Amino acid sequence: MQNGNSVDKNFVLSLLNSIPDPEIPVVSIVELGMIKDIIIKDNKVLVQIMPTYTACPATWQIQNDIEKKLKENNINAQVEIVYSPAWTTDRISETALKKLSEYGIAPPQNKISLKELQDGEYTITCPRCNSNEVTLISPYGSTPCKALMRCNTCKETFDYFKCHI
């Protein structure tokens, strides 16, 4: 245990910030806004995480990653999955939105609903060539959180991180 007997919350947070999301490894679980709280009581650490989707298979992986990472730093932590309040895409940090785009995933934009997505009433920017001329291929993509789009300018397909609000 660092500093003898007290665990520092910021230290725990910095460790968590080094854990990548298993599906989108360029962003950390902290940047995605998945950490609800870190509760330290009598040197016991409880990390509360908010899953992005109820059935997101990565949630259990993340739970294990957190326990492992903290254990490596001699911190015994318990991870709790909490559903309330619900995670929304508004929790994703500005830096993470930029990283998503650089990684080739169009970040959630302008609170576009599924209806607007299906009816073509949206402005989504292609992460490769920055064109706004894009078409929806499928509202469901490679993971539950993404939709599949095609850019009409560079003709490439790309993932769009759907708004979850």
Add this chain to the structure above:
Amino acid sequence: MNYHEAFFKYLLILGDTSLILAQRLSEWTGHGPFLEEDLALTNIALDTLGHANVLLEYAGKVENKGRDQDKLAFFRNGREYFNVKLVELPNGDYANTMVRQLFVDAFRYHYFNALCGCKDETLSGLAQKAVKEIKYHYRHSSWWIKRFGDGTEESHQRTQNALNNLWRFTGELFMPDESEKIMEEEKIAPSLSQIQYIWNEDIQSLLKEANLTIPKDVYMQSGGKQGVHTEYLDYILAEMQSLPRMYPDAKW
């Protein structure tokens, strides 16, 4: 039935309905009419399985006899399952799967929306999360029903056939089991008659827009919530449970 027994059974009705629907939907994986729809249904099945996971885990905690969600899913027989009959029916063609999905999505959307304000924190937390997901499912099934109903002669006919076949299973969604009545009195469960009212309004206006006709004077099926199922449930369970029953301690 005391409060504790009613709460356990209530969670099983919700959890089993999600689990059996997820199992049915996942039968489409790799068999969808085209790749994007295959992905869509697989994603919807996964979301629904996620809801089942949370509900059955909670049911196990409420029961307090050491059964977790896997024990509840894999080691109960048909008569101990309390899902509504609608979700255990075979998938049929895509129109049939989508009509069933529309009925369930409309129900679950309004049900979970009402459950968000429930005084049980676990249920309201799950509902807040799930309702965002179900909203997407509901948009998806509504969109297909409009396209099918208002599409070609064949797509229209197939969707109308599905509607005629499935309508008699919708009544059970709104027929409260004893456990649901107790939970409603305890201000945990939403009122099924209120949900039925909104559901009817939604479904009627959508089907009208899709040029589809609701069959008249239909006798409504029931029994699923009391563990009396169609002949289809045991086949689903046999497939779903065979591995854990053969190797009870198997781990991934």
